[in-house]
Amino acid sequence: MAETSDVLVERDGSGIVTVTLNRPAVKNSVRPSGWTELTRIFDEIAGRADDRVVALTGAGGDFCSGADLRAAGGEEPPGRGMRRVNAALLALRDLPQPTIAAVRGAAVGAGFNMALACDLAIAEETARFSQIFSRRGLSVDFGGTWFLTHMVGLHRAKELAFFGRILSAREVHALGLLNRVVPEGQALAQALAWARELLGLAPLALSQTKELLNLAASGTFHDSVLREATAQHLNGTSDDTREAIQAFLEKRQPVFGNHRRATET
Template sequence: MTVLLTRDADGVRTLTLNRPHRRNALDPQLWEALRAALSEAGGDRSVRALVLTGAGGAFCSGADLSRGVSAAHPLYRMRTLTDVALLLHELPVPTVAKVTGVAVGAGWNLALGCDLVVATPQASFSQIFARRGLSPDLGGSWLLPKLVGLQQAKRLALLAETVDAEEARALGLVTWVVDAGEVDAFVDDLTARLTAGPPVALAQTKALLNEGGDRTLRDALAGEARAQAVNFASADAPEAYEAFTQKRAPHFTGRWAVPGRADDT
């Protein structure tokens, strides 16, 4: 069985965790498949947005503990998790988690690593690590305080409570809650809007926002200036201006457009 399904449509790459018999728990094969898929997506210019979801009514129930503990040193095992978390965080295109069931432990942090989270009312979430004698991984210790503040992050991590989709949305951990019968169409519309955006500018914006929480205002302003220089070197800024004056929708390509230089990519 293919543990990670890949589908491309209209600039959107959908990665589906496909171990429904284990509620899409992450085993070594799936970790490696995720690492390879995210690396490939980051280098593929035809990908303008990425959706991460799970098969069989679950998103991801965390790491698969059914096989017991590996004999490999934990530091070696954690390298793959580290790679996946960084690849997802630094992916230069917008990412959307579509959560239609449980998202637990590393599975929840996988969703939180996406830029936007769409959940159905049936979704449930838990930082289950404490119940397993563990502490958060896959970036959870960094993501949670930034998203909900230190006190709520400690509540979720120390008590390992399960929260439903509405509470997760109220805490700022889910962007939208959408009925199960409408979620596919909602995500399709959302990704269509994202892929219609200027790819270079969106990549710059995502990086600025990701880095902003760890920077001073002076650092952030310098980063914004560099990002705008990159944006003005693309064809998208003048295209947006022309579209505005002509009262039409812009067509963004991310093409390099510095005078005197050919776009050879």
């Protein structure tokens, strides 16, 4: 385990990386340097072929309470703080590996949207969520305007953003913003179980499927099917697909060794 001031990164040797926000005394709120640290960590993961699935969680009893407002602002030039925030968001969103949020306790403000930025989100039944920005004199950030509008529709997005009410995990699940609600203490265990299941899938094809789905949310139908054709062609030249088909024919589990195309040396 490699420890930083704000974040823990643990690799279990199988390809699963667990990234843990590590400021439990302040409900894992993120100070300015923390956004930079998250960007560095996500960028490192993106470049490692042996990192196959990412689980994102928080230390102690909470996921993330958003930006640490006590440490925000200061003498920074206008805009620099949000550049840090957006860099972390884009590094997380653009990871080629699938990401799973394991939420317990508070997930509010940017913490709520951090869970939405992951590909899958699991929350404990005692978790609580809020787009709390309006109650702090702020507008929504960390991609929340995009996530909410695309995931729940404009009118519900405005209700969540305007009022900033505290919502239970069950309420958030009913809105379609969570994949699963699990008993208290089980979110990370369920996330890791899903991560192990994802390890059994072809990493190249899984990464491409993630990108195709993300792009489909803002593109046309024709754009999507053209991208599908390009991705499928790449799959057809990959060791991943060759191994998956051979394993199917031999009635065994596939073993994926790398992400390289078959034509590469």
